[in-house]
Amino acid sequence: MSKIKRIVVKIGSALITNGGKGLDHAAINDWADQMAHLRLAGIDVVLVSSGSVAEGINRLGLQQRPQSIHELQASAAIGQMGLVQAYEVCFQKHGIHSAQVLLTHEDLANRKRYLNARSTLRTLIDYGTVPVVNENDTVATEEIRFGDNDTLGALVANLVEADLLIILTDQKGLFDSNPAENEQARLIEKADADDEQLLQFAEPTAGALGRGGMQTKVIAAQKASRSGASTVIAYGREPDVIKRIVKGESIGTFLKATKGHMAARKQWLAGHMRCAGELLLDDGAVKVLQKSGASLLPIGVKRVKGDFKRGEVVACVSPAGKIVARGLINYNADESRRIIGKPSQQILELLGYIDDEELIHRDNLILLNR
Secondary structure (H helix, E strand, O other): OOOOOOOOOOOOHHHOOOOOOOOOOHHHHHHHHHHHHHHHHEEEEEEOOHHHHHHHHHHHHOOOOOOOOOHHHHHHHHHHHHHHHHHHHHOOOOOOOEEEEOOOOOHHOHHHHHHHHHHHHHHHOOOOOOOEEEEEEOOOOOOOOOHHHHHHHHHHHHHHHEEEEEEOOOOOEOOOOOEEEEEEOOOEEEOOOOOOOOHHEEEOOOOOOOOOOOOHHHHHHHHHOOOOOEEEEOOOOOOOHHHHHHOOOOOEEEEEEOHHHHHHHHHHHHHOOOOEEEEEOOOHHHHHHHHOOOOOOOEEEEEEOOOOOOEEEEEEOOOOOOHHHEOOOOOHHHHHHHOOOOHHHHHHHOOOOOOOOOOOOOHHEEEOOO
């Protein structure tokens, strides 16, 4: 495993609530200590934590998980208070701030919200915090919910361009058959995340508290692989499990991403064949993009064509009319027209606010026909 700079840790409901008995504060403290150790050592950590619904169920004294959406939403709202408080107390002991981030599928499917969420998480990371991400169960409906926090963990790994997604569960990893039914079941220690055979080994069933089974974890690993993040599925109560995984110790199942960060991300951008607008660049901007792979700044743009929104894909066109790049725009068409040709330092003065110094960040830009 190459040097790890940024990780996403996902902790499941059964694990964090000790099988539904309420939040396991001793375990939460242990995981938080490990994540704080990594954060203080310079490794970026984002936590995706289940447990709000399960904690709400426990606080309400319900005997089983509710079936109706509004009861689940109410349980999540009640349980989220205890969940966030537990993490905040643990991280504060190390002088580290935590931050609550609630997301729905719509937030990441919509390009504008995607960029907003990405910018916020990156800023929180830059501040040295540990963002605690959960699905926004209090407003989610059946149509927009992620379905399980394994998927959410993978999407967050995509969002922050993590090196590694660690999925902590109450199982020791992925086996080639169900170990509860087959004593000869073999732990799959390492495989390619995109190996189609893995889904044949994974059980689809979920527990009473959570919505995901091993199958959702394999699918999550495949999703994380799209942006170059490898995945480890491991038993969460293994001593120092997070620290040991980051050090490279073989624990659980390691599912390797087949592509690097930029290769996977550029491939995703390249798939957007329809552009919402165009930016006409000057010769200097074209040369900078093609030779140094830099971000596109407002000063290098001469004209804006089209009526696009923040987060939509636009084409970057040379003075000769050739499309040289494509990327996700950080400002809408009207805002872009007001700041093109100007230094980035003037964006605040021209618009009254500043989202980004670049029109298109280099991570959201792909060069064409080089």
